């Protein structure tokens with residue numbers, strides 16, 4: 001019931017104020033998150049909940065299958081604002097095993113407009129055909145493609161003019177690739193971090 005959501009909201013707000021009377025005054029005055037999260041729209045992967053971050057601590061952008069399309073004005077606007085104005089220190093691109101977008105990209109079927117959106121996943125699969133075809137187990141292959149896709153988005157984002165110009169100005173921003181396991185709730189760092197090279 002929608003009315004349950006509104007009632008739940010009132011209880012949540014009252015609990016925050018009882019813990020800290022100035023809670024909303026403090027938060028409404030300023031947001032100063034250290035992190036930009038680029039994740040899947042999947043309802044099972046809510047950034048704040050799985051990282052334990054509070055309101056005000058993470059700037060969030062979601063789309064189907066956490067993709068970085070370099071012509072996506074929505075994503076680019078979010079990234080520019082996060083980097084230039086909020087001055088986040090870390091961008092986390094987070095994929096997840098069991099991603100429906102990833103499965104739809106690879107199932108050979110037709111789903112509509114989303115097939116265009118998901119094309120970068122098929123490009124990653126094509127570029128890594130040998131590695132992937134060597135994995136006999138379907139689920140293991142899906143997981144590997146998920147990781148490879150995240151790593152490709154990290155690489156792609158790092159090459160955008162927004163990030164390149166931030167790094168030229170020695171902004172210490174780092175871009176990380178993570179994956180979330182729906183099965184156990186664990187996040188894992190894929191060790192594909194990109195950051196500005198240390199100056200000699």
Ligand code: CO
Nearest residue numbers: 040042099100
């Ligand atoms: Co997903």
